[in-house]
Amino acid sequence: MGEPQEWHFAFDFYPLQSPEHTRIWPFFQHLKEGRLTTTRCAKCSSLLWQPRVVCPHCNADAMEWVDLPRHGRIYAFTAVYAGAPLGLEKDVPFVVAIVELDGVPVKVVARIDEARYEDLKIGDPVTLKIVELADGRVWFRFVPTGKPSSPA
Numbered sequence: 001m002g003e004p005q006e007w008h009f010a011f012d013f014y015p016l017q018s019p020e021h022t023r024i025w026p027f028f029q030h031l032k033e034g035r036l037t038t039t040r041c042a043k044c045s046s047l048l049w050q051p052r053v054v055c056p057h058c059n060a061d062a063m064e065w066v067d068l069p070r071h072g073r074i075y076a077f078t079a080v081y082a083g084a085p086l087g088l089e090k091d092v093p094f095v096v097a098i099v100e101l102d103g104v105p106v107k108v109v110a111r112i113d114e115a116r117y118e119d120l121k122i123g124d125p126v127t128l129k130i131v132e133l134a135d136g137r138v139w140f141r142f143v144p145t146g147k148p149s150s151p152a
Ligand SMILES: [Zn+2]
Pocket: 041, 042, 043, 044, 045, 046, 055, 056, 057, 058, 059, 060
């Protein structure tokens, strides 16, 4: 027998990332290419976050994938010391932030790696970090701009 199965969690909104499981599978494919992307409605041009398959504004289902900036600023943040989601208990304490992406009206919730809560402040610049899990899934976090962003 091999090692015991280790579970991996990533705050992802759909743990099943392949085309047969989710119609937003290109989001995950793009992450594997180092790109944070979302959908824009092809009919009313609304930029949507999270990625959608139907526009909540006009109900159109024609979407185009667009790249989001790799950089943003901390809009709000907190730290998780206890009660972490299943699979993340070993990571405490860790920082979770709302990141306002540069130049687009999009705020995303993500973990901030390589930073302690005490060292951060609102407005700090952060840079996208792609996290690849052992089971092949992928997700995103941010790191303070200027810090190394090597994969976890
Ligand atoms: Zn629309």
